[in-house]
Amino acid sequence: MTEHIKVVQPSGVLDATKSQQFREEVIKLLESKPKIVLVDLKDITFMDSSGLGALVLAFKTLKTADTKLVLCSISEQVKILFELTGMDKVFEIFSNQDEFNQAVV
Numbered sequence: 001m002t003e004h005i006k007v008v009q010p011s012g013v014l015d016a017t018k019s020q021q022f023r024e025e026v027i028k029l030l031e032s033k034p035k036i037v038l039v040d041l042k043d044i045t046f047m048d049s050s051g052l053g054a055l056v057l058a059f060k061t062l063k064t065a066d067t068k069l070v071l072c073s074i075s076e077q078v079k080i081l082f083e084l085t086g087m088d089k090v091f092e093i094f095s096n097q098d099e100f101n102q103a104v105v
Contacts, residue, residue: 004035005104007097011043014051022051026058030065037062038100042073047081059091068092072100 006029010022029037039055041047055071062069072094074082082088094100 003032005038006032006034006036007038007040009040009043012045014041014044014047014054016048016050019050019054022054023057023061026069027061030062030067033065034067036068036070036104038097039069039071040073040097041071041075041078042096044075044078047078052081052085052087055091056087070094070100070104072096 008022008025008029010018010025012018014022026037026039037058039058044051055069059069070092073096074093079088082091082093094103
């Protein structure tokens, strides 16, 4: 990864109890002024509406700071959640980090 790309890799369940921690982690990344923040969701086993809300808030926060948020490695459950809410049209989603690297780096 280059210095302009930061990776966040949450794990387990991304719900109301973990969403605040996730948002704080993303905001802390802004100190290094990345151009892109890649959220790798391969270790997320479940996401609810609070987790989705945390991603949307992170997306808006980063966009304000002129930083792009992209996702990769989403599970089938998360994919369905994104499709049901229309968020699959909002977020740029890659199959995995390799696909992201080929497309961006």
